Amino acid sequence: MQIVDVSPSGDLVVEGVRSTEINGELHEMSLSGVIRPSDVDSRNRVLSYRVANANIRYDKKGGVRGLTKQRGLLRRAIFVGVGAALGAAILLNDM
Numbered sequence: 001m002q003i004v005d006v007s008p009s010g011d012l013v014v015e016g017v018r019s020t021e022i023n024g025e026l027h028e029m030s031l032s033g034v035i036r037p038s039d040v041d042s043r044n045r046v047l048s049y050r051v052a053n054a055n056i057r058y059d060k061k062g063g064v065r066g067l068t069k070q071r072g073l074l075r076r077a078i079f080v081g082v083g084a085a086l087g088a089a090i091l092l093n094d095m
Helices: 063-069 073-094
Strands: 002-006 012-022 025-035 051-062
Touching: none
Parallel strands: none
Antiparallel strands: 002 012, 012 025, 025 051
8 A cells, every 4th residue: 555645634545456366366456545644553554444545455366267258159059958968868869
């Protein structure tokens, strides 16, 4: 987090971004808000519920889940058709 501005009343306007890659997925969290100087402790930390007008955004990109969502209509139709054919073959074989 960084202080990007100080209001006329002395409150701190802060912003920060954190990016982490887990299993090929990029997780990005951003936070902005206003903090009173009295809410900053001796270790330079602020409790999350002390951030006023907090704007928190969480994005996840990439990974296996992203790849499955990118399939085209033709590819989906082929998978459904093959699945239906295998299901029908199993049912006919049991009869």
